[in-house]
């Protein structure tokens with residue numbers, strides 16, 4: 365079994381917001397074209413920490429990155445290292461943190477915002493820094509631009525693993541709060557862009573997963589153990605079978621799920637069973 369596989373990470377989008385605001389994803393679920401489960405994030409529910417959990421299949425206390433201020437290269441077997449060992453390819457459109465974690469060096473925007481190098485740890489990437497982000501300027505790329513970049517990489521390079529990571533809901537959630545109209549609206553904007561993107565990827569033969577790193581509470585915060593921070597939605601477009609719809613999934617299962625779809629050996633450190641098979 366070997367499927368090209370895409371993972372879309374919706375930064376800071378909690379379960380309730382996803383299922384109430386993502387009309388496209390929910391329409392696919394309702395029509396039986398996508399499976400959907402609730403997924404519980406590990407803690408602390410912090411972005412960088414969760415990126416590493418999503419890609420290593422390890423809880424934060426096991427992988428050791430426990431803060432956004434602990435930015436550095438991943439020290440554990442992860443999706444990208446497993447793909448490289450198996451001779452498989454990857455492409456990323458996402459926050460610059462992903463370059464520092466898995467790209468082989470600290471992020472330098474003048475050298476790394478675009479990468480097309482077959483010898484690089486991630487051969488094809490488009491990163492954004494969000495430098496200057498604050499209440500006056502979200503510094504977040506437009507959703508459709510991110511989707512278009514990822515689709516261009518898919519068309520040109522047909523990577524075995526395609527990662528698309530969007531930060532804008534997290535940014536707007538921090539600014540206005542997770543119960544605000546601005547946050548809900550931004551999640552709908554992301555969903556709208558996905559409605560024009562995911563069908564192209566499915567047409568190209570990809571399995572597509574949509575996940576979140578963590579949610580957002582009404583204060584505009586995350587990091588702790590509240591349901592609004594930990595509960596996220598996990599969607600799957602593909603033919604494989606998964607657990608019953610009411611099953612609450614473990615975020616550590618994402619990495620072995622991705623690798624098993626691509627047909628790559630799962631590192632022994634990833635102990636969760638794949639979600640679909």
Ligand SMILES: [Zn+2]
Pocket residue numbers: 376411534535538586
């Ligand atoms: Zn955040």
